[in-house]
Amino acid sequence: MKSPMVIEFVSDCLQVLRDTLLAVSPNEGCALLLGKQKQSSCLKKENILQIQMIWPCCNVWGEEILSLLESTNNRKIDLRENLDLSKENRFIIDPREQFLAQHWARKRNWEIVGSAHSHPNGNPIPSSVDRNWNFTPGLMVIVGQFGGMRAWWMSGDPTFHPKEVAIWAPK
Secondary structure: OEEEEEEEOOOOOEEEEEHHHOOOOOOOEEEEEEEEEEEEEOOOOOEEEEEEEEEEEOOOOOOOHHHHHOOOOOOOOOOOOOOOOOOOOOOOOHHHHHHHHHHHHOOOOOOOEEEEOOOOOOOOOOOHHHHHHHOEEEEEEOOOOOOEEEEEEEEOOOOOOEEEEEEOOOO
């Protein structure tokens, strides 16, 4: 999937996403974004990701997950360099939820087009942890502590700065 020019939230998905992610404060909330790619004639045939549904997920961050990640750490980054990581400043989406969301979306000719999480004590921009722990290119939507929301295309390489993507929510 290539970087989209715009993400479009249909129906009330934008409000559902914001409410879902902020509901678990002070912990980081997380969700998967289900939808499809589409082309737009008004945007010179640029790529648009259309978000059809928000799939709320449990933040399963914890010691067991950290140990599992260490055993599969291909980048050889020091996962324990920042020992103050907790559910209040880090999230992991349960892989079982990812599988269920993918299965459900495929039945509707949709796909998982990205993920979202909150920064309950910060701004809606990717943190160094977000950049270092993002292993594949993809869409990341972040809701900040005051409800502001921004979307980012993550390259999967922590040395490259994420590219901001416009959010559109037609009425």
